[in-house]
Amino acid sequence: MTSPTALFVIPPEIIQHILAFCHPLDVSAFSRTCRAGYNVVYSLNDQYLWRELIIHHFDDPRKSLRYTTSSIPFRYDWKMELQRRIMSSSIVLNARGISDDQLRFALETFISIIDDASPIPRIQAEPSNGLHWLAYLLHQSRLLYRQPPQELKQLVARLSVYFLFSDVDEDEEYAIISPGQRTESRCFAYDLRNYNMDNNWGPYLRDGSVNWLHVQHLMAVVWSNLADLPERWKNVRPPVGLEATRAFSAPDIASQRDWAGVEGTWRRCVCFMDYRDLFSFNFSNVFRGPRNKAYFTENARFREATRLLEVKLKVVARDKLKFSNMDEDLAVCNSLYPPLYFHGVSRGVDGNGALIEGMVKMGNDGAVRYKFNEKVSIHDGTTQWSSEGVQVGSVASAAGVVGAWTTSIHDQGDPVGPFWLWKVSDDFPADAVVDYI
Incomplete structure (x- = not known):
């Protein structure tokens, strides 16, 4: 059996390349196995791993309209954005009681995922990974069917407008x-x-x-x-x-x-x-x-x-x-x-x-x-x-x-x-x- 020490003989860039194909939660679990694992995930001075995780599991924001049509140079904190998404998922799926601040954080994150979705190309359109992830999450959490506080009603309504009739052919309950x-x-x-x-x-x-x-x-x-x-x-x-x-x-x-x-x-x-x-x-x-x-x-x-x-x-x-x-x-x-x-x-x-x-x-x-x-x-x-x-x-x-x-x-x-x-x-x-x- 290969020991953990033998694994880290591999250059960290190769390990990061392998981790890029894993689920972000699995990457987080890997970082907690030992100090060397933590360093591979968090201590390298680049955003390669975070960028690849977002591209593999969501959409490449560099292709979204808000960046391709912007006159401002592209700046994106890949690590922070991925952590926002995973944290928002955890908030709406696992928390029994969600604070107003947590709910606002999650709603703004979910709307940013919609904003980052790649435009439909003129040839051979592919489904958006980010929107597929978000649709599943909203179905599972039933977040939009809860009564929000007054100050968050506009955010909830906006997300509801985008999502309310999703999957009408697959689940008629949500279409009614x-x-x-x-x-x-x-x-x-x-x-x-x-x-x-x-x-x-x-x-x-x-x-x-x-x-x-x-x-x-x-x-x-x-x-x-x-x-x-x-x-x-x-x-x-x-x-x-x-x-x-x-x-x-x-x-x-x-x-x-x-x-x-x-x-x-x-x-x-x-x-x-x-x-x-x-x-x-x-x-x-x-x-x-x-x-x-x-x-x-x-x-x-x-x-x-x-x-x-x-x-x-x-x-x-x-x-x-x-x-x-x-x-x-x-x-x-x-x-x-x-x-x-x-x-x-x-x-x-x-x-x-x-x-x-x-x-x-x-x-x-x-x-x-x-x-x-x-x-x-x-x-x-x-x-x-x-x-x-x-x-x-x-x-x-x-x-x-x-x-x-x-x-x-x-x-x-x-x-x-x-x-x-x-x-x-x-x-x-x-x-x-x-x-x-």
Whole structure:
């Protein structure tokens, strides 16, 4: 039998190369066998072992968009980052009681893993090791199904938006929105107080950053309504799960100029209440109102409409926009992701089209935002609808854009509702549109 002393006759660089193929916890156990083992793992003055462990078990962060598009030289503490991930795993899997500081540490670590996921290459895409690890961990820990403290709700909601419908084909339990959650999300999504000038009539906070709680509720309403569609439409759903959040995972990303993958064919699911119901929910005392959840749980006459639309978009110059004012302060825009302007058409089951004009930009918080208007001719006049949405995940993600629509006039009491916009291939069946109540 080879003695420990004989093992360490091997150059430490070779031992590190062998350890790089082991699980990080096994490497930690090896370092505790003896002083020589500890020195091999922790005392060499380079980050080779830590770098290789991350690359083998997660994704190479040097390939992620936040580094490949950054003007700042790449600096990454491989050892610290690996230790963060293993420690976060231990926190959510093993701790009976997690402190708020520990939970924040773990949530921020998990979101950084999503940010570090490699973009989908144009040829032979491979699953992300890091996202696979994270999906398994979130399933096992059920972290996102616990009630978080108030100050961490935005972080939990953001991670939930990325993960909530993961593995819907493998585990139907996780694909279902519970009746209680659906009611809670309807109450939030159709509460007119949640749409005003302070949040630009969209899922944003006062400081302009994304309100992930709002996005989560909008998403839950749309997904629940899509699940109610007849069997024929069961496959007309947006891609979901952590893999769908990866950069360039949407189909038909053809142009570097179109960094957001705007051009092409999309599907859009729009949900809405009858305006009389919307007004009654917000302002009347029926069902112990206003804005009481009983309006949805005890009202046998309540109906919510779901409209599935085909959308075709094309990137254009800003001066080609005809009816939309998409003013943007270019001085505060991201130079690597300049605003893109687009126009196109939206078509429903009746075949009538609405004109669309809008803009996509990168927010200061790293979230991609869509803003667009629709113009629909009605007899001798026109009505315009305005939409604000957030990309779920990274640039040009398959998961698409979730947001809220309302009128472009923004009068008090105007109707509102959630939408979900996702890209499909250009040969997607054109008849995959529907009106459903």
